[in-house]
Amino acid sequence: MIARREVEFLLYDWLKAERLTALPRFEGQTREDWDAVLDLAERLAGNDFLPCNKIADRDEPSLTQDGEVRVQPDLREAMRTWLASGLQLAAVDAGHGGMQLPTVVASVALAKVMAANVSGSAFMMLTIANARVISDFGTPAQVELFAAPQHEGTSLGTMCLSEPDVGSSLGDITTRASLDGEDEIGRRYRISGRKMWISGGGHDVTEQNIHLVLAKIADEDGRLPSGTRGISLFVVPRVLPDGGRNDVTVAGLNHKMGYRGIPNCLLNFGEGMHHRPGGEAGAVGWLLGEPGQGLAIMFQMMNEARINVGLGAAALAWRGYVLSCEYAAERVQGRPLEDRRAERPVPLVRHPDVRRMLLAQRAIGEGALALCFYAARLADVSRSAGDAVERQRAHTLLDLLTPIVKSWPSEQGLLANHHAIQIHGGYGYTRDFDVEQLYRDNRLNPIHEGTTGIQGIDLLGRKILGDRGAGFAALQEEMQATVGRAGADVELAAIGAALDAARREVAAVVDGAVARDDRPAVLAEANAFLEGMGHLVVGWLWLDMALAARQSADPAVAEAALWTCRHFFAAEMPRIAGMLAPLTADAAVTRRVPERIFAAV
Numbered sequence: 001m002i003a004r005r006e007v008e009f010l011l012y013d014w015l016k017a018e019r020l021t022a023l024p025r026f027e028g029q030t031r032e033d034w035d036a037v038l039d040l041a042e043r044l045a046g047n048d049f050l051p052c053n054k055i056a057d058r059d060e061p062s063l064t065q066d067g068e069v070r071v072q073p074d075l076r077e078a079m080r081t082w083l084a085s086g087l088q089l090a091a092v093d094a095g096h097g098g099m100q101l102p103t104v105v106a107s108v109a110l111a112k113v114m115a116a117n118v119s120g121s122a123f124m125m126l127t128i129a130n131a132r133v134i135s136d137f138g139t140p141a142q143v144e145l146f147a148a149p150q151h152e153g154t155s156l157g158t159m160c161l162s163e164p165d166v167g168s169s170l171g172d173i174t175t176r177a178s179l180d181g182e183d184e185i186g187r188r189y190r191i192s193g194r195k196m197w198i199s200g201g202g203h204d205v206t207e208q209n210i211h212l213v214l215a216k217i218a219d220e221d222g223r224l225p226s227g228t229r230g231i232s233l234f235v236v237p238r239v240l241p242d243g244g245r246n247d248v249t250v251a252g253l254n255h256k257m258g259y260r261g262i263p264n265c266l267l268n269f270g271e272g273m274h275h276r277p278g279g280e281a282g283a284v285g286w287l288l289g290e291p292g293q294g295l296a297i298m299f300q301m302m303n304e305a306r307i308n309v310g311l312g313a314a315a316l317a318w319r320g321y322v323l324s325c326e327y328a329a330e331r332v333q334g335r336p337l338e339d340r341r342a343e344r345p346v347p348l349v350r351h352p353d354v355r356r357m358l359l360a361q362r363a364i365g366e367g368a369l370a371l372c373f374y375a376a377r378l379a380d381v382s383r384s385a386g387d388a389v390e391r392q393r394a395h396t397l398l399d400l401l402t403p404i405v406k407s408w409p410s411e412q413g414l415l416a417n418h419h420a421i422q423i424h425g426g427y428g429y430t431r432d433f434d435v436e437q438l439y440r441d442n443r444l445n446p447i448h449e450g451t452t453g454i455q456g457i458d459l460l461g462r463k464i465l466g467d468r469g470a471g472f473a474a475l476q477e478e479m480q481a482t483v484g485r486a487g488a489d490v491e492l493a494a495i496g497a498a499l500d501a502a503r504r505e506v507a508a509v510v511d512g513a514v515a516r517d518d519r520p521a522v523l524a525e526a527n528a529f530l531e532g533m534g535h536l537v538v539g540w541l542w543l544d545m546a547l548a549a550r551q552s553a554d555p556a557v558a559e560a561a562l563w564t565c566r567h568f569f570a571a572e573m574p575r576i577a578g579m580l581a582p583l584t585a586d587a588a589v590t591r592r593v594p595e596r597i598f599a600a601v
Contacts, residue, residue, distance in 0.1 A: 001042075001045065001046065001050070001112065001115055001116065001319065001322065002108075002111060002112055002115050002315065002318055002319075002369070003322075004038075004042070005554055005556070005557055006366065006369075006557065007038065007108055008554070009545075009548075009549070009552055009554065009557045009561070010108075010366075010369060010370055010373055010545075011034075011104065011105070011108060011373065012031070013548050013549070013551065013552045013553075013554075013557075014370070014544070014545050014548040015104065015373060015374065015377050017034075017102060017104055017105065017377065018031055020102045020104075020377075020380055020381075020384075023380075023381075023384045023385060023386065024384070024386065025100065025380075025383070025384040026100070026101070026102055026380075026384070029101065029102075033101075034101065034102075034105045037087070037090060037099070037101065037105065037106075037109055038105070038108060038109055038112070040085060040087065040109075041087060041108075041109035041110070041112045041113060042112050044078075044081060044082055044085060044087070044113065045112040045113045045115065045116035045117075046116065048077075048078040048081050048082070049075075049078050049082075049113050049116040049117035049120050049121075050116040050117060051074065052072065052074035052075045052078055052117065052120075052261075053116060053117040053119075053120075053261075053434075053437070054431075054434070054437065055072060055074055055075075056071075056072040056074065056075040056117070056119055056120075056260065056261030057119075057258075057260045057261060057437050057441075058260075059072045060072070060255065060256075060260040060261070060263075061203070061253060061260075061261075061262070061263035062253075063202075063250060063252065063253050067202070067249055067250050068202065068204060068250075069201070069202040069203045069204060069250055069253065069263045069265070070204055071203050071204055071205055071261070071262075071263065072261060075117070075119065075120055075261050076203075076204065076205050078117070078120055079120060079123055079124075079156075079205045080205065082113070082120075082124065083153030083154075083206075084153060086099075086153070087109060087124075088124060088127060088128055088131075088150070088151065088153060089151055090105070090106035090109055091103050091105075091106035091128070092128075092131070092132075092135075092151055093135070096135055096143075096147065096148070096151055097148075097151055097152070098151065102376075102377070102380045103376045103377075103379045103380050104373055104376035104377045104379075104380055106376075107308075107311060107372060107373060107376040108373065110124065110125070110308070110311065111311055111312075111314070111315045111369065111372075112315075114311060114312045114315035114316070115315035115316065115318060115319040116319075117261065118259060118312050118315070118316060118441050119259050119260060119261025119262040119441070120261060120262070121312060122199055122200065122259065122262045122312075123156055123200050123203075123205065123262055125305065125308045125312075126156070126157055126158055126159060126199060126200050126305070127150050127155075127156045127157040127200075128150075128304075129157075129159070129300075129301045129304040129305055129308075130150060130157025130158065130159065130210060130212055130301065131146075131147040131150035131151055131157060131210075132147075132300070132301070132304070133212060133288070133297060133298070133300055133301045134146050134147040134150075134210075134212075134235060134288065135147045136300065137233075137288050137289045137297050138186075138235070138288055139185065139186045141184055141185045141186065142185060142186055142235060142286060142288065145185060145237075145241055146210050146235050146237060149208055149210070150210060153206075154206060154207075154208060155206050155207075155208035155209065155210055156200055156203070156205060156206050156208075156209060156210070157200075157209070157210040157211070157212065158198050158199065158200050158201050158209065158210070158211050158212065159198075159211075159212050159298070159301055159302075159305070160195040160198050160201075160211050160212060160213040160214065160236075160267060161173075161195070161214050161298065161302075162195065162196050162197050163175065163193065163194055163195060163196055164194055164196045164266065168450065168451065168454060170214065170228060170231065170295060171226070171227045171228040171231070173193075173214060173215070173216065173231065174193060174216075174224065175191065175192065175193025175194070175195065175213065175214065175215040175216065175269065176191070176192050176193060176215060176216055176217075176218050176224055177189040177190070177191050177215040177216065177217045177218065177232060177234060177285065177287075178190045178192075178217075178218055178282065179217070180282075180284070185241070185286050186286045186287055186288075187286065187287040188284060188285070188286055188287075189215075189217070189234060189282075189284075189285050189286070189287060190270065190281060190282025190283065190284065190285075191213060191215055191234055191236055191269045191270055191282055191283045191284075191285045192269055192270035192281070192282045192283070193215060193268075193269050193270070194251070194266065194267070194268050194269070195213065195266070195267045195269070196266050197254065197264060197448070198211075198264065198265045198266070198267050199259075199262050199263070199264050199265075199448075200262055200263065201250060201263060201264075201265035201267050202238075202248075202250035202263065202265055202267070203262075203263055207238075207239060208237060208238060208239050209237070209238040209239075209248075210235065210236075210237050210238075211235070211236040211237070211238070211248065211267070212233060212234070212235060212236075212288070212298070212301065213233070213234045213235075213236045213269065213285060214231050214232075214233060214234075214294050214295065214298060215231070215232060215234055215285075215294075216230045216231060216232065217230070217232055217291055225292075228295050229292055230292060231292070231294040231295045232287060232289075232290075232291045232292060232293065232294040233287070233288045233289060233293070233294035233295075233297050233298055234285035234286060234287055234288060234294075235285060235286045235288055236248060236269065236283050236284070236285035240284060246283050246284055247269065247270050247271060247272065247281075247282065247283040247284070248267060248268070248269055248283050249267070249268040249269075249271045250263075250265050250266070250267060250268075251265075251266040251267065251268045251271075252265070252266045253265055253266075254266070256444070257440050257443055257444070258437070258439075258440035258441035258442070258443055258444050259441055259444050269282070269283040269285075270282035270283045302449060302450070303402055305449045306402055306403070306405065306406035306449045306450060306455075307372060307375055307376070307379075307402060307405050307406065309406050309410060309445050309448060309449045310368065310371070310372050310375075310405040310406045310407070310408070310409040310410060310445075311369075311372040311409070312445060313368065313409035313410040313413035313414075313442055313445040314365060314368030314369045314371070314372050314409040314413060315369070316413055316417065316438050316441055316442045316445075317361065317364050317365035317368055317409065317412070317413035317416035317417060317442070318365035318366065318368075318369060319434075319438060320361060320365070320416055320417045320419075320420035320435050320438045320439075321358070321361035321362050321365045321416065321420065323420060323424075323433075323434055323435055323438075324357070324358055324361055324419070324420045324423045324424070324435070325349075325358060327348070327423060327424055327433075328347065328348040328349040328354055328358060328423055329347055329348075329349050330347070331347065331348045332344075332345045332346065332347055332348075333345050333346075333348055334346065334348075334351060336350050336351070337351070337352065348423065354423055356571075357419040357422060357423055358419075358423070359563070359564060359567040359571075360415075360416065360419055360567070360571070361416045361419050361420060362560070362564050362567075363542070363564050363567055363568045363571075363572065364409075364412045364413060364415065364416040365413070365416055366545075366561075366564065367412075367538040367541060367542055367564075367568065368408065368409035368412065368413055368538070370538075370541045370542075370545060371401075371404070371405055371408060371409065371537065371538055371541060372405055372409065374401075374541060375398060375401055375402070375405045378394045378395075378397055378398040378401070379394075379398055381394035382394035382395040382398055393474060396470075396471050396474050397471070397474055397475060397478070399463060399471065400459075400463045400471035400472065400474075400475060401475075401537065402458075403450075403455035403456070403458045403459040403463065403530065404455075404459065404530065404533060404534045404537055406449065406450065406455055407446065407452045407455040407456070407530055407534065408534035408535075408537070408538060409445070410442070410445035410446040410452065411446050411452060411531070411534075412534075413442050413445065414439070414442050414443060414445070414446065417435065417438050417439040417442050418439065420435040420438065420439070421435050421436065421439055452527060452530070453526070453527055455530060456526035456527040456528075456529060456530035457523055457526045459526065459529065459530050459533065460513065460522065460523060460526040460529045460530070461519070461523050461526065464510055464513060464514070464529075465513060465514060465519065465522070468514050469510050469511070469514050472507070472510050475537075476503060476507060478540075479499065479500075479503050479540045480500070480503075482496070482499070482540060482543055482544045482547070483496040483497070483499055483500045483503075483543075484496075485547055486499075486543055486547060489547065489550070491562075492543065492546055492547065492565075495543055495546070495565065495566070495569050496543060498569050498573055499536075499539055499540055499543055499569075499573070502535075502536050502539060502573055502576050503536060503540075505576060505577065505580065506532060506533060506536050506576070506580065509529065509532075509580050509583050509584060512583070512584070513529075513583065520591075521588060521591065522583070524588065524590055524591050525582040525583045525590070528579055528580060528581070528582040528583055529580065529583055531579045532576045532579035532580040535572055535573065535575065535576050535579065536573075536576060538568070538572075539568055539569065539572065539573050542561075542564065542565040542568045542569070543565060543569075545561050545565065546561055546562050546565035548561075549561035549562055
């Protein structure tokens with residue numbers, strides 16, 4: 001679990017979240033209000049979601065003969081308890097019945113449940129984002145019929161993008177939409193096709209299930225437009241407004257390595273299983289926005305989901321660290337290096353290599369949480385600041401950092417969970433201890449909502465080359481401000497200088513990539529850039545947190561932050577040069593290697 005003292009340091013000592021109450025959107029809110037919400041999330045995480053985490057992992061969802069998906073009963077009840085509590089309304093606008101809390105506060109509340117039961121949190125993550133998209137782009141009737149039930153806790157939502165033969169190449173989707181008239185809800189279409197990897201589809205937690213479906217509108221000859229510009233977005237409910245069942249069928253469940261509590265489905269739209277006599281073929285859906293705007297609208301949900309994927313990975317990494325600390329303190333084994341003839345064995349935490357792995361876990365877990373909470377605060381400022389320049393700067397930084405927020409916690413969090421298993425030894429490799437499940441759960445995070453490779457291309461291709469380094473220039477200004485403050489601190493001045501040296505190193509790579517007239521060659525090594533850039537950003541945040549720790553009223557938290565910052569700069573920051581080497585060596589091995597060497601042996 002994520003201890004309250006860590007939350008208070010990150011939220012109040014470091015991010016100064018209370019300053020957000022000066023913004024009109026959060027006027028009148030207090031820290032006491034926020035703490036009450038965090039208390040509720042903590043109770044639900046500990047009392048409802050944690051006890052069923054291993055149970056739902058063991059007893060994964062099942063598909064009945066009539067096509068219904070049964071979720072493990074304890075997790076189903078935990079979800080219903082969450083929905084009854086109203087916590088899904090934390091960041092929702094007051095105009096839609098929400099609490100209108102800062103995104104960063106809502107993110108902390110969600111992270112508590114993620115650490116306890118990441119499968120359960122996935123239901124919420126998708127639903128919150130689904131309802132926000134409908135609220136932002138839907139007609140008044142669509143908001144009332146499809147967003148409001150999710151706000152009220154009587155429905156959960158999904159996002160339906162991928163198809164069995166398409167994956168992430170969304171321009172190649174073949175799900176089709178045919179105009180079926182117009183009613184008081186909006187332009188009505190018939191949807192036909194298959195969607196794969198749909199988390200939270202067909203379940204029995206709530207009767208209603210609201211699907212947001214990407215599809216292409218067929219022309220008069222029945223042909224589908226090519227590419228991503230032809231994609232539109234549709235709201236397709238499981239239960240139609242008249243109470244009838246829509247033609248949406250669960251064709252099968254995917255049996256996963258982790259995240260087993262939430263069903264992951266193959267959904268068929270327009271298969272005819274729920275086709276009513278005399279009606280048109282296809283599932284009924286209503287157009288959201290305008291034709292051809294589907295992917296642009298869906299990116300709002302995808303970017304929100306990407307940040308929350310990173311948050312889930314961070315929460316799993318942190319929980320693994322907490323469990324490792326407990327085990328290392330209790331497990332007695334071996335003699336200390338300085339006294340190999342000692343009469344009695346010592347706790348694992350006395351061994352330097354175990355301390356190394358604990359420090360690595362803390363640096364990753366808390367660093368990843370800090371990255372996600374910082375992004376959430378940027379989201380608050382970008383939407384709510386009174387000054388247009390401040391809003392735009394926050395938006396620019398958030399846009400640049402989103403692929404890092406998704407991928408760095410996902411990749412590094414898996415490494416943190418690796419260390420957790422290693423510290424537990426053979427016991428960590430058994431199902432008797434939770435760290436085994438944490439590793440399996442976290443392994444999904446580098447894949448869903450855009451693989452790490454896709455995030456690398458997004459960062460280097462769209463965010464760096466796309467604006468010729470302007471967003472990175474804004475980020476450098478933030479880093480240089482931290483370096484300047486560190487220069488006045490005797491103990492942290494050298495770390496500040498190391499951060500500035502790493503910044504210049506990455507900046508040289510960015511300048512070279514922008515100047516180079518060979519985009520494919522640059523993007524071939526986008527993943528290497530993403531990794532190095534992620535380390536630079538988290539190193540900067542650790543120095544910033546170390547400076548904030550100087551002012552913290554909690555000496556234990558301050559001491560831990562300073563030591564972890566030292567570790568990150570001693571062990572992790574020197575690796576940036578190696579991460580960036582593929583972009584500076586100009587070897588182009590990955591592009592020149594012949595495909596024949598990968599032929600099946």
